[in-house]
Amino acid sequence: MHYFTIEQREALQAQLRALVERLRGEIAGAMHLPKHSEETDDDAVADLETDLDIAELERATQLLRSAEAALARLHEPEFGLCEDCGAEIPYSRLRTNPVATRCIDCQRTRERGDAQAARL
Ligand SMILES: [Zn+2]
Known part of the structure; x- marks a missing residue:
C-alpha cells in the first residue's frame, strides 16, 4: 500500500530529477572554478574564497546524494x-x-540535538 498517489510520486520524481540535473551542473561548474589565488594578491582573501567554494561544493554534493x-x-x-x-x-x-x-x-528534534551536540 503506497502512501502517495502515482501522480504525486511522478511530480516528486520530476522535481528530484530537475534538482539532480541542476546540482550536477553546479558541481561540474565548481570543478572548473578559476584559481582565486591568480585573481588576487591577497592570500588570506584567496584562501577564504576557496573555503567558501569548497563549502558550497560539499553542500551541493550532499544534496545531490540526498536527491539521488x-x-x-x-x-x-x-x-x-x-x-x-x-x-x-x-x-x-x-x-x-x-x-x-x-x-x-x-x-x-534532530536539529536541536545537533545544535546541542555542537556545543559540547
Ligand atoms: Zn517523525
Whole structure:
C-alpha cells in the first residue's frame, strides 16, 4: 500500500530529477572554478574564497546524494514515511523539500540535538 498517489510520486520524481540535473551542473561548474589565488594578491582573501567554494561544493554534493537517494526510494512503499517515527510526511512538505526523510517534528528534534551536540 503506497502512501502517495502515482501522480504525486511522478511530480516528486520530476522535481528530484530537475534538482539532480541542476546540482550536477553546479558541481561540474565548481570543478572548473578559476584559481582565486591568480585573481588576487591577497592570500588570506584567496584562501577564504576557496573555503567558501569548497563549502558550497560539499553542500551541493550532499544534496545531490540526498536527491539521488530520494529518487531510489521514490517507488518503495516506505517512501514519504518519517525515518525516525514512521509518521506520514505531508505531501506539501515533500513538494517544498523533496529530499526530506523526516516529519517536521523529528527534523526539529534532530536539529536541536545537533545544535546541542555542537556545543559540547
Ligand atoms: Zn517523525
